[in-house]
Amino acid sequence: MTASRTARERVRAELTREITDIARRQLATEGAGGLSLRAVAREMGMVSSAIYRYFPSRDDLLTTLIIDGYNALGAAVERAEAAVPRDDHLGRWLAACRGVREWGVAHPHEYALIYGSPVPGYQAPQETIEARLRDVVVLGRLMTDAWQAGAVRTPEEEAPPQLEPDIAGFRELMPGVPDPVIWRALSAWTSLYGWVNFEVFGQFNNTLHDRGGAFEHSMRIAAGTIGLAQ
Amino acid sequence: MTASRTARERVRAELTREITDIARRQLATEGAGGLSLRAVAREMGMVSSAIYRYFPSRDDLLTTLIIDGYNALGAAVERAEAAVPRDDHLGRWLAACRGVREWGVAHPHEYALIYGSPVPGYQAPQETIEARLRDVVVLGRLMTDAWQAGAVRTPEEEAPPQLEPDIAGFRELMPGVPDPVIWRALSAWTSLYGWVNFEVFGQFNNTLHDRGGAFEHSMRIAAGTIGLAQ
DNA sequence: CGATCGTCAAGAGCAGTGCTCTCGTTTCTT
DNA sequence: AAGAAACGAGAGCACTGCTCTTGACGATCG
Known part of the structure; x- marks a missing residue:
């Protein structure tokens, strides 16, 4: 077997x-609305109905791309933040922010797919939750470290x-960090994604x-809001 | 004549x-992707081609809805902020924020149209710039007043x-307000829209x-970032 | 008053879409 | 080797935005 x-x-x-792969390329050039199963099939030399052997619907293909997008963004943020010394908490925050922004401007359509308006009748959330947490997990670890080091x-x-x-979920991501600090981290978080x-x-x-x-300047202000010592 | x-x-x-009107109703229920000229025509008892006497294309109709959306949001923010005494600067800020949020959650699809991912190949920007500034004008006036009152x-x-x-445009909206304060206002602004x-x-x-x-709590934190005295 | 010219709704039609169903063929399993 | 499952191709349905043509209505000018 x-x-x-x-x-x-x-x-x-x-x-x-x-x-x-072809769908992602089409997405990058045409945007979510221009993603066409028939065009993908055409580019593969297949007939359109054959695609349905692999993806039951267009939305299903989109869902796959969304999950891939979350993972790509999460990986980019993890990579950017990991390159900074662990005790440079402000640097880690700024690096993580830069990771989000740079990935977003480099992949605008994929970014729009995951953080923009939900395209159809928004679908398939359950499988995405794990992948979508990767960036906020980075923030949680960073906040935990900074708090424990007395740098907040x-x-x-x-x-x-x-x-x-209401913030029980966030509290799990930053064990030991007091609630007022969590709120400020959340506020900085919205500032980051609002900007991007x-x-x-x-x-x-x-x-x-x-x-x-x-x-950069705006994210330094946000770091000040969090109370991150420079 | x-x-x-x-x-x-x-x-x-x-x-x-x-x-x-019909298009806006369809937009509210189906979302931007589900807006169909033929469906609008059907609901009006017209034939689809007749619509093109009034709007040269679907994108053109969408542009009209976008401008209407900017104006509706701007009017909502203006109304909310105007209901607060002029010398209560923190209250004016919170009211403006509430205006944005409440309009957004009440009209999610219209909000997505103006602040979400640009749907097709993004179109017609020039006519929208005036309408799109109404909310930020409110912020500018509020900041100017607060600064002059020594409340920042x-x-x-x-x-x-x-x-x-780079912030020349914002400086015009808040005459007399020093640049560092403008930057903090901009940061709070991204926090607001990031949240919504x-x-x-x-x-x-x-x-x-x-x-x-x-x-509410997050916007109070943002007010602190701006330096608005309570 | 009557001719004219612009505006309009209607219809047919084109190219494209997502998706379904059927029909032989290929491939794997038993 | 026989049966079952998976597969690609094709036709077809209902839908979309958009174009072009046709005929009728209504306002304007001689």
């Missing part, structure tokens, strides 16, 4: 991979008590020019 | 308005000098529950 079966399954895996200023305000159960959304989706066109520099 | 001509032009304006703490860091020409993007696009599903409360 191994060699012979894998003979067929190997070509199946090969073709599946080829489909997703405790904010003046208190966490609203009625919101205590603005830039990738073209809201900064004809406005900001040195976007890399402006982003 | 007045009465008789307007007789025809009146029914034309009437039909144009009816088309956009001057940040410790300096503005990066090489970015000085996350919420409207479903990134907070199964995570945050009391989103209104969490949003």
